[in-house]
Amino acid sequence: MDHDHLYSLRRTHPGWRLLQAGNAPMVVAFLHRCFVVPNVRALPASELENALEDYLYHLRARLGDEAYQQGAHEYLAYWAADERGWLRKYYPQHSDEPHYDLTPATEQAIQWLAGLEQPHFIGAESRLTLVFDLLKQIVEGAETDPEARLRDLEARRDAIEREIDEVRAGHLNLMDPTRLRERFLQMADTARGLLGDFRQVEANFRALDRQVREQVATWEGGKGDILDQVFGEHDRIADSDQGRSFRAFWDLLMSPARQEELTELLERTLALEPVTELAPDPTLARIHYDWLAAGEHTQRVVARLSEQLRRYLDDQAWLENRRIMGLIRELEQQALHLREAPPRDFTMALDEPAPRVELPMERPLFSPPVTPHIEQQVLEAGEAEGDVAALFDQAYVDRTRLQGQVRRALQTREQISLAALLEQHPLEQGLAELVVYLALATEDHRSVIDETRQQTVYWRDRDGVARSATLPQVIFCR
Numbered sequence: 001m002d003h004d005h006l007y008s009l010r011r012t013h014p015g016w017r018l019l020q021a022g023n024a025p026m027v028v029a030f031l032h033r034c035f036v037v038p039n040v041r042a043l044p045a046s047e048l049e050n051a052l053e054d055y056l057y058h059l060r061a062r063l064g065d066e067a068y069q070q071g072a073h074e075y076l077a078y079w080a081a082d083e084r085g086w087l088r089k090y091y092p093q094h095s096d097e098p099h100y101d102l103t104p105a106t107e108q109a110i111q112w113l114a115g116l117e118q119p120h121f122i123g124a125e126s127r128l129t130l131v132f133d134l135l136k137q138i139v140e141g142a143e144t145d146p147e148a149r150l151r152d153l154e155a156r157r158d159a160i161e162r163e164i165d166e167v168r169a170g171h172l173n174l175m176d177p178t179r180l181r182e183r184f185l186q187m188a189d190t191a192r193g194l195l196g197d198f199r200q201v202e203a204n205f206r207a208l209d210r211q212v213r214e215q216v217a218t219w220e221g222g223k224g225d226i227l228d229q230v231f232g233e234h235d236r237i238a239d240s241d242q243g244r245s246f247r248a249f250w251d252l253l254m255s256p257a258r259q260e261e262l263t264e265l266l267e268r269t270l271a272l273e274p275v276t277e278l279a280p281d282p283t284l285a286r287i288h289y290d291w292l293a294a295g296e297h298t299q300r301v302v303a304r305l306s307e308q309l310r311r312y313l314d315d316q317a318w319l320e321n322r323r324i325m326g327l328i329r330e331l332e333q334q335a336l337h338l339r340e341a342p343p344r345d346f347t348m349a350l351d352e353p354a355p356r357v358e359l360p361m362e363r364p365l366f367s368p369p370v371t372p373h374i375e376q377q378v379l380e381a382g383e384a385e386g387d388v389a390a391l392f393d394q395a396y397v398d399r400t401r402l403q404g405q406v407r408r409a410l411q412t413r414e415q416i417s418l419a420a421l422l423e424q425h426p427l428e429q430g431l432a433e434l435v436v437y438l439a440l441a442t443e444d445h446r447s448v449i450d451e452t453r454q455q456t457v458y459w460r461d462r463d464g465v466a467r468s469a470t471l472p473q474v475i476f477c478r
Helices: 001-013 015-020 024-036 044-061 072-080 104-118 124-142 144-168 176-217 223-238 241-253 254-271 282-337 399-410 420-423 429-445
Strands: 087-090 099-104 415-417 448-460 465-477
Touching: 001 015, 015 024, 015 104, 024 044, 024 099, 024 104, 024 124, 024 415, 044 099, 044 144, 072 087, 087 429, 099 104, 099 223, 176 282, 241 254, 254 282, 399 415, 399 420, 415 420, 420 429, 420 448, 420 465, 429 448, 429 465
Parallel strands: none
Antiparallel strands: 087 099, 415 465, 448 465
16 A cells, blocks of 8 residues: 555556546446446446436436536446446347446445445444354364364354253343344345455456457467466466355355245345334345346356357367368479479389278178088989888977976965076976977966066076077966
């Protein structure tokens, strides 16, 4: 706070320039009326111009036609110019109409002027209680001794139990109206100040976004260097005390349980008689929705920063592709120039003039060659001398034996699956015997074949080779 710094601050800080302006009372009163009192985040240009025209009309009716002779459009353009910086003019996404928002410096100046007025009373007791609560939170949050933490928790538990006993005995310790009004006013000032905190965090990210755009426009090095610098600056803001506090506040506010709790507390507080005597602003009942809108606006600023980085990468990739195409054209032009008189001392061996592409799935599977052996002979008429019954008895399965195995298994249980039955009586004739089991289950109306579930059965053939089959689950029932 030395002389040179304050002298420079008076010339460059928008809030100080606002306090020095000749029409500062009109500017501050109008901006306080349109933005601070209704707790509005941003306003369209048409709506703000209409409000300023009405405000100037009433002022000229009281002060004369010579007061504030410029129009609303000229005033807004003057306030949003870089030389003043009292308003921020921007175009929201998917909108052709400009919007206006307060800058953090202007809000600080308005709050300082509002603090010059003598309040209804000084909340000394509530502020002292807040100081004690904050000191306790600091000490408890920095305590590393487990025994000390346990003693504090036990003391708080004893105090809560004593309070519970007093309430059960009918002794209620209520706040008097003065203390209720004192704490309500302090809560209202803190709640309204949070919107200014959102504006300050958003201003920091906008400054970073502007810095990124300037660096991208003038950068001639590699992409990795500028991305490392940009992300480092982004992390520096996000990991600062203000960034961490904003992130913790946003996580707490996005909790649905916290939102419902805050809504209920505001409704119960505004319904108290000592609070209604103060004629509080009705917009306080939805102050947390204004916080959500302001927080979403801040998050969109961060999203635009990421979009700018992505656009920069796309532009750089396009430039690199353009450079590659230029090199290819230079090679083609050089080849055409040397076509009539190629260099004689330059030779190169090529296996093929062009590469061949062979995909693995295009190769056919191996097929063993079939070499049929045909013997030429003459069949003579006659009668068979061997027993042809062996041709019909090659794979005979005894259905009666399998039915008996199923009945014996169901004597001790209500149902049994085919897999469990085959564990007791393994397949002896392989797949043919398994087909007979399926035929028995199909013919019996009490059996169940579940197509939605699969089961795998195992057996060994006559050569000792392990076999398996996957089929729908079959359950035999009594």
